[in-house]
Each structure stands twice: as structure tokens, then as C-alpha cells.
Amino acid sequence: MNFKELLLRAQAEDQQAKEKLLSLYQPLLMKEAVVNGVFDEDVYQELCITLLTCIKRFKV
């Protein structure tokens, strides 16, 4: 399955596809959630929500 299919599935509310995308982008989110050299759980959660809204809003 390539990325386009995955994204389209996630946009169609496929839970598995969403999880896969989340695990795919997890390293990026983890990296961005580091504040002042400390991993910030709250920021990470917010960024996960951001990812989900991005999936919803992104126009293929």
C-alpha cells in the first residue's frame, strides 16, 4: 500500500490507516514535542491532534 492509498483511507475514517500514519509520523512529532531539551507530553498530545486534523483537512 502506498502513501496515497493510506492517506485516502485515513480520510475515509479508517482507524487502522490513521494508526499507521500516526506511527509513521511519530518520530517527527516526538522531535517537535521537545521543549527546551525536555520531552513535553502535553505538546506531543496536541501535535498528535494536529496530525489528525491535518489528515482530515489535507486535499489530495
Place this chain on the structure above:
Amino acid sequence: MKFWNSGKGESNILQNQFTRYLKTSIQRKKVDLFRARSKVYDHECFDDSWQDIPGLITVDVYFNSPAQFDTIGLEQILRQIEKRDRYIFYAHVLDERTFTELAAELGLTYKGVTAAYYRVIHKIRDALRGDEYEF
């Protein structure tokens, strides 16, 4: 699934676009988050140390040196004002004494005291050219 793609082919291009889109919105979200956080921190007092914050005028400051305000002009204006009026101003604003009390003390009528007080206020306001302060 590759973490780094060559950027060739529809799917790879799409992935790069999505990643860019995601990165932008992550940055914006973070800016929003930190702004909201700093707003909360600005309004929080965690312990009694707020008394030590420089520039914050507490009651002690008023009583120990009533002529010291952070507005430089205000001190000079107050010096020019008549002694009795200045006393009324200080007593009402800083000591929160009522006009009735002051009137009895100074041998004036209630109206006389209020007139003196508002005269001072008007003088200060005119001198500072600011009318956003309501005393």
C-alpha cells in the same frame, strides 16, 4: 514504507506535500501553545514571591515613600499642588479614607473636600494628558 523518498512518482510527491503541510501546521500549533502558556504563566502567582517582583507597587511602598510613583511626571505634579489638597488626595487614594472623615478632620464641608479632591484629579489628568485612568 520509506521514511525518505525520492520525490518521484505521484505517491511520493503527495507524501512530501503532506509532510510539508503537517510541518507548517505543527509550527503554528506550537506558537499558539506557547503563547497560551506564557499568558497563563504571566497571570499566575505561585507563592508569596510576588511581593518581591520589582516594579510592582505594594501597600508598603505607598506608606514608606508616598511620593514615589513609577510615573516620573506624577511626583512633580503632586509637588506643585497645594499642601492641603495633596493631603486629601493621598489620604483618599492611598489610605482609603472617606470624604466625610476628611471633612471632619480638616474642618471643611463634605462638598469642599470632594471639590478639592477632584481638582487634584483634574490637574493630574491635564498634566499627564491621559484620561484613561478613573480614580
